[in-house]
Amino acid sequence: MFDTLNEEQKKAVLATEGPVLCLAGAGSGKTRMLTHRIAYLLERGVDPYNIMAITFTNKAAGEMKERVDRLIGENGGSIWITTFHSSCVRILRRYADRIGYDNNFSIYDTDDSKSVMRDVCKRLRIDTKILRERAILSAISGAKDELVPPDEFRARAAGDFRMGRIAEAYDEYQKTLKSSNAMDFDDLIMKTVELFKADGEVLDSYQKRFRYIMVDEYQDTNTAQFQLIRLLAGEKGNLCVVGDDDQSIYKFRGANIRNILDFEHYYPDATVVRLEQNYRSTRNILDAANAVISNNVGRKDKSLWTDKDKGEQIHLKLFDNAYEEAEYIASEIGRRGRKDPGEFGNCAVLYRTNAQSRMLEERFVYEGIPYKVVGGVNFYSRREIKDILAYLRTIDNARDDLQVKRIINVPRRGIGATTIAKVQEYADAYALSFYEALERADEIPSLGKAASKLTAFVSMIRVFRSKLEVMTLDKLVRVIVDETDYMSEFDSETDEEIEGRIENIDELINKIVAFYEVNPEATLGDFLNEVALVADIDEVEEGVPRALLMTIHSAKGLEFDHVYLAGMEDGLFPSDMTITSDNPQDIEEERRLAYVAITRAKETLTLCYARTRMIRGETRYNAPSRFVREIPEILLDNRVAKPRREEEPSPGISDSFARKPYSSPYEIGSGRKPVAVPGKKETPASVKPYIAGGGLGSLSALGVTKGPGPVGGVKGGKPDYDIGDRVRHVKFGEGLVTDLEPGPRDYKVTVDFDEVGQKVMYAAFAKLEKIEI
DNA sequence: TAGTTGGGTTTTTTT
DNA sequence: AACCCAACTA
Numbered sequence: 001m002f003d004t005l006n007e008e009q010k011k012a013v014l015a016t017e018g019p020v021l022c023l024a025g026a027g028s029g030k031t032r033m034l035t036h037r038i039a040y041l042l043e044r045g046v047d048p049y050n051i052m053a054i055t056f057t058n059k060a061a062g063e064m065k066e067r068v069d070r071l072i073g074e075n076g077g078s079i080w081i082t083t084f085h086s087s088c089v090r091i092l093r094r095y096a097d098r099i100g101y102d103n104n105f106s107i108y109d110t111d112d113s114k115s116v117m118r119d120v121c122k123r124l125r126i127d128t129k130i131l132r133e134r135a136i137l138s139a140i141s142g143a144k145d146e147l148v149p150p151d152e153f154r155a156r157a158a159g160d161f162r163m164g165r166i167a168e169a170y171d172e173y174q175k176t177l178k179s180s181n182a183m184d185f186d187d188l189i190m191k192t193v194e195l196f197k198a199d200g201e202v203l204d205s206y207q208k209r210f211r212y213i214m215v216d217e218y219q220d221t222n223t224a225q226f227q228l229i230r231l232l233a234g235e236k237g238n239l240c241v242v243g244d245d246d247q248s249i250y251k252f253r254g255a256n257i258r259n260i261l262d263f264e265h266y267y268p269d270a271t272v273v274r275l276e277q278n279y280r281s282t283r284n285i286l287d288a289a290n291a292v293i294s295n296n297v298g299r300k301d302k303s304l305w306t307d308k309d310k311g312e313q314i315h316l317k318l319f320d321n322a323y324e325e326a327e328y329i330a331s332e333i334g335r336r337g338r339k340d341p342g343e344f345g346n347c348a349v350l351y352r353t354n355a356q357s358r359m360l361e362e363r364f365v366y367e368g369i370p371y372k373v374v375g376g377v378n379f380y381s382r383r384e385i386k387d388i389l390a391y392l393r394t395i396d397n398a399r400d401d402l403q404v405k406r407i408i409n410v411p412r413r414g415i416g417a418t419t420i421a422k423v424q425e426y427a428d429a430y431a432l433s434f435y436e437a438l439e440r441a442d443e444i445p446s447l448g449k450a451a452s453k454l455t456a457f458v459s460m461i462r463v464f465r466s467k468l469e470v471m472t473l474d475k476l477v478r479v480i481v482d483e484t485d486y487m488s489e490f491d492s493e494t495d496e497e498i499e500g501r502i503e504n505i506d507e508l509i510n511k512i513v514a515f516y517e518v519n520p521e522a523t524l525g526d527f528l529n530e531v532a533l534v535a536d537i538d539e540v541e542e543g544v545p546r547a548l549l550m551t552i553h554s555a556k557g558l559e560f561d562h563v564y565l566a567g568m569e570d571g572l573f574p575s576d577m578t579i580t581s582d583n584p585q586d587i588e589e590e591r592r593l594a595y596v597a598i599t600r601a602k603e604t605l606t607l608c609y610a611r612t613r614m615i616r617g618e619t620r621y622n623a624p625s626r627f628v629r630e631i632p633e634i635l636l637d638n639r640v641a642k643p644r645r646e647e648e649p650s651p652g653i654s655d656s657f658a659r660k661p662y663s664s665p666y667e668i669g670s671g672r673k674p675v676a677v678p679g680k681k682e683t684p685a686s687v688k689p690y691i692a693g694g695g696l697g698s699l700s701a702l703g704v705t706k707g708p709g710p711v712g713g714v715k716g717g718k719p720d721y722d723i724g725d726r727v728r729h730v731k732f733g734e735g736l737v738t739d740l741e742p743g744p745r746d747y748k749v750t751v752d753f754d755e756v757g758q759k760v761m762y763a764a765f766a767k768l769e770k771i772e773i
Numbered sequence: 774t775a776g777t778t779g780g781g782t783t784t785t786t787t788t
Numbered sequence: 789a790a791c792c793c794a795a796c797t798a
Contacts, residue, residue, distance in 0.1 A: 057788085085788055112785085128793095185788055253787060353785055355789090375787085416774050492776090535788060553786045575785050593786080614781070617789040644782095 001043075001071065002036060004231065009033045013040050016212065019233075019242040019267035021260075025304040026289070026599035027280025027559065030242050034214055035064060037240065038079065039071040041212055041711060052080040052210040052232075054087065056217040058538040060557055061086075064216075079676075080210070084225050085185065085533050091206070092183070093529070093654040098199050104525050106182040106393055106400045107532035111381055113173075113184050115402055120172045126165055129733070135171045145222040145254030147193060150174050179433070181399045189224040196231045207234045208584035217557070218263075222254035230266075239267075245300050246293050249553060249593050251585075261300065273400055278304045280559050282311025285605050288631045289598040295630055296588045313633065315606040316638040318624075322359050322567070322613045329564045329608065330363035333547050334561065337369060342369050346561035350552050351599050352573035355615075356566055357549050370546035375536045375554045384501045385508055387489075389531065391480050392473075394435070395465050396524045401434040408438075408457060411489040415457070417467030419450045460484070472511040473524060481505060552597045563601035564714040568609040569622035594627040609656030611641075719749065719763045720770055727751060727768040734771065 002010060009029060012022045013036045024030035034053065041051060045458045055061040061081045068079070080087060089107070096103050108116070117133040120126075126136075143153050150171040157163030177183060183191060196203040213233050215221065218241035221229070233239040241263060264270050278286055286306050293299070319325040327557055337344040349360055354376045364371045379385060387410055390403040398404065409415040426444045427437035441447060441454035462485070468476055480486065490498050515527055537554050548560075567573055574590035581587070598605060609624050624640050633639065721727050725737045735753030740763075749763050 083788075129781095134783095188788090249786075250788095252785080277774090355784075378787090412775080414774070418774085533788070551786065577785070590785095614789080 001039060005029075005032070005036060006275075006277060008273055008275050008277075009036070011271075012275070013037045015240075015271045015273070016041055016044070016417045017206045017238055019237070019263075020273065021263045021267075021270050022240065022242040022275065023244060023260075023300060023302060024242050024246055024275040025278060025302060026247060026596070027278040028275035028304070029277075029279055030216070030275060031060075031067070033066065033275065034216060034242060035067040035071060038068050042072055046076065046212060048079045050209060050211040051214075052087070052212070053082075053214040053230075054084055054216065055081065056083065056220065056557060057361070057535050058083055058533070059535075059540065060216065061540075063542075083533070084221075084228070085188050088188040088228075089529060089533065091192050092188065092195070092204075095195055095199070095202050096191070098111050099195050100200065101183070101191075102181045102397075102399070104397055106180065106183075106397055106403070107188070107529070108177065108182050108184045108402070109381060109532065110185075110388065112182070112402055112560050114175050115406075116180075117169065117173060119174060120169050124165075124168055124172060126169060131162065131165060136166050136173075139163075139166045140170045140173060141186050142254060143223055143392065143458070147190055147224050147227060176559045179399075180401050181397060182226070182402070182764065186224070189222075189228060193224055193227050193231065196228070203231060206232055207237075212238045213240070215239070215241045216243075219245050219248035219257060219260045220250040220255040221259050223256050223259075224254075226256065226259045235471040246296070246302075246592055247556070247596050249556065249589060249596055251589050255488055274302060276302055276304055278308075280307065281599060282308050282603060284310050284312065284635050285598060285601050286313055288314055288605070288635050289595050290629045291632055291635075292591060292598065292627050293595040296591055298588070312604050313637040314635050315604065316628065316640065317606065317608045318638075318641045319608065319610040320612065322356070322610050325566055325608045325610045326359040326363040329360060329566060329606075330367045330369060332564070333364075333562075334367040334369050337547075342545050343561075344547050345543075347547040347564070348555065348558070348560040348562070348600065349547065349549045349564045349566055350555050350600065351549075351566045352552060352575065352593075353567075354551055356572075360549055360566065364547070364549070370544075372540065372546055372548055374540060374548055374550035378536055379504070379507070379539065380531055380534060380535075382501075382504055384486075384490075386488070388477060388480065388505065389528070391464070391484075392477075392524060393528060394461055395468065396528060398435040398461070399433050401489055404435045404438070409500075411484060411486055413453055413457065415450065415453050419447065419454070422450075423454070467526065471514065473527060474509045474516075477505070477509055477512065488618075517772065527677075534595070552593050555600050556596055556695045559600055559602055561601075561603040562606070564606045564608065565597055566608050567613070568607050568625040568628050569613065571620060571622045572613065572615065573625055591627060594625075607636075635753060677718070719768070721768060726771040728771055729768055737768075 002013065005013065006029075009032065010031050012020060016037070022030065022033065024033070038053065040050060042048060053061075053064060055064060060085060065079075065081050080090075082090070082753070092101070092105070093103050114133055117137055118128075121131075121133060121136070143149075148156070151338055152165065153170055154164070154167035157167045171756065177187070196206070207407055210232055213229065215229060217289040220243070229239065229241075241260070243260045245257060245260050248255060248260070251257070264272065283306055286304055286308075290304060292562070317325075317328060319328065333344065333347045333349075336347060351357065351360075357373050357376060361371070361373055380389070382723070387407060393400055393403040394407060405420065408420065422444060423437045423441070424434060426432070426440075427434050429537050430437070432440075435458075437444070438454050438458050441451040441458070444451065447454070464476065465482060467479060468587050471479070487498065487502070490501060493501075511531075512527065515530060516522060519526065537550070537558075540548065548555075570579060574587055578586040578590045609622070609628065611621060613620050613622060629640055719740070721737055721740075723737050723740050727737055728732060728734050729751070733753055733755045735751040737749060739750035749768065751768070
């Protein structure tokens with residue numbers, strides 16, 4: 001069984017007792033190691049019941065289960081192979097009552113949390129213009145990741161007004177969730193730790209149970225998860241963590257890279273194993289990845305190697321704009337797929353931000369390529385799905401005020417804000433849940449004739465609940481949609497939109513049917529559970545040959561023969577935020593992301609970047625990504641486009657954050673971080689010129705370059721066209737200049753385009769080209 | 774109460 | 789460009 005393992009992998013497999021740190025580089029066969037380790041434990045007579053393996057996604061868990069089953073035959077059933085969140089839900093469903101929740105608590109997603117916070121802010125009279133819900137929620141999330149409860153948060157905030165307000169909001173938010181018998185994602189971890197700390201009996205039982213614990217993607221665990229693992233493993237636990245500090249990319253959601261860097265400090269007697277042979281990528285790809293990541297400081301020293309051939313050079317492509325980039329990628333994948341349709345499934349397009357998917361998707365449709373966009377709006381957070389689920393959750397747990405309020409007037413039942421406020425008032429006065437107050441609508445005097453609408457709603461929910469006794473859940477969903485006339489909610493939408501929504505509801509019904517096929521005995525609560533923790537990537541089925549489009553984050557842990565990296569530009573990847581950040585660690589995290597991206601590729605890697613790109617409605621002129629410039633030229637089939645000016649630093653700069661490759665006009669000569677001018681929307685003057693490393697104070701940063709600059713767009717001066725001239729625009733085609741007037745920073749030009757009609761734009765970045773007649 | 778409009782804000786990444 | 793919210797109108 002172990003013949004396929006290399007020496008190091010074997011070492012990790014055999015070290016079953018005591019703490020083990022396995023530093024596993026990208027593509028070094030860590031899943032193979034983990035599955036064999038589980039198989040080995042079983043072979044040695046360890047009861048499957050005593051094994052726990054924690055993976056990053058449900059998809060990874062499913063795959064690991066399959067591989068274990070294949071190794072040992074079907075008997076891995078009782079092994080817990082799950083994600084952190086799923087394990088915690090399982091534990092809390094059993095014991096949440098010991099920390100003051102009902103065991104059938106609801107799980108709130110980000111959307112739900114935001115609604116609660118909106119309410120909280122209203123109650124506390126927090127001006128959300130000054131202190132945004134998002135900001136509060138992310139502070140709370142950060143606190144929970146660090147296991148900081150509200151009272152401690154408040155104590156730490158002492159003296160700081162802003163933090164003090166957040167502390168109040170945190171406290172109120174937590175109380176609201178509790179009275180709705182709900183937990184958010186972070187609670188799932190934090191409350192489990194709380195449970196273990198509060199209840200020795202429960203902890204003891206789980207410690208006895210999970211005698212062998214393995215944690216995959218360990219570099220992305222946060223403090224709460226680390227505590228959880230420590231508690232479970234106990235003092236003498238057999239804990240094996242597997243990870244790669246170079247692939248730590250989830251700092252924004254609390255991942256603490258110190259967990260892996262300091263593991264040996266927490267467990268001084270840990271066995272350390274390094275998996276450094278890469279089985280995935282060609283040598284060129286691996287060399288590129290190594291070159292990029294070597295620019296990071298403060299990483300565990302390691303060098304990945306391969307005995308594979310060099311393979312193709314890395315393809316580097318420059319485009320004028322994102323549209324052409326999309327066109328190219330789609331046509332390339334189309335070309336591969338036409339030769340062999342199976343190839344579609346071996347291709348992936350990766351990008352930094354979800355917003356980039358749209359244009360790519362359009363081209364994929366155009367080319368008729370089978371594809372799937374992973375991520376973006378999660379299936380379960382679509383409006384119609386959330387509504388239906390809110391019905392189901394209300395039927396399941398009417399204590400969940402949020403869900404009740406979501407659907408009480410969806411579709412329209414003539415129940416408005418005033419009525420809801422009155423009911424809430426009554427509920428508060430009598431310490432009832434919102435739904436309980438609804439049940440007593442007749443007793444609320446202020447309601448008047450609105451009361452009948454509420455009683456009708458309550459009895460409708462009751463009917464649904466009783467129907468569940470006699471019909472399956474999928475049938476019930478149909479009944480809900482029909483009897484509430486749910487689709488009337490979307491009367492104002494286009495046929496296309498409505499069709500999409502119907503498709504989604506059908507898809508939900510399919511998922512319900514599929515779920516009950518696997519779990520015939522499951523309750524409604526079980527289904528809602530299942531649904532709460534699905535990530536988009538979990539939904540990607542194996543064996544369907546279609547190209548995948550997704551963010552680099554989603555691609556973590558996956559591999560593809562052909563990887564296309566779109567949008568390799570400074571300002572997009574790495575993002576502006578990290579470029580301008582004064583914390584050098586931020587850019588390092590981006591670089592790790594680049595490393596993850598590159599190492600997804602097995603056979604070919606294509607890097608794409610565009611001269612211009614629309615970002616948030618603004619045209620941007622970006623320099624090639626510094627990460628591209630960090631790849632040795634010899635590995636590339638093309639040169640990185642020459643910047644306009646020659647004074648730029650050469651590729652491979654590692655201290656790139658020390659000198660900003662370009663600057664916004666606001667900072668010229670000041671050498672400081674650009675500060676947005678308050679009250680002033682960014683004007684086109686801040687458009688980043690297409691230069692790499694122009695440096696501070698460079699004239700080109702102002703666009704005052706001679707030569708092939710934006711044609712006719714010399715700022716400060718009058719363009720070389722005038723009213724009455726014919727001009728050409730890259731995107732809009734040809735048109736007639738109908739107006740031209742000087743603005744505060746730039747000329748404003750109005751053009752009547754032949755194809756798309758009239759547009760008003762700033763001369764500096766419209767790049768209009770005069771057509772001589 | 775429902776529907777519309779205008780203004781302001783935003784996303785980088787997700788369980 | 790897309791989204792969200794508050795204010796206004798019917």
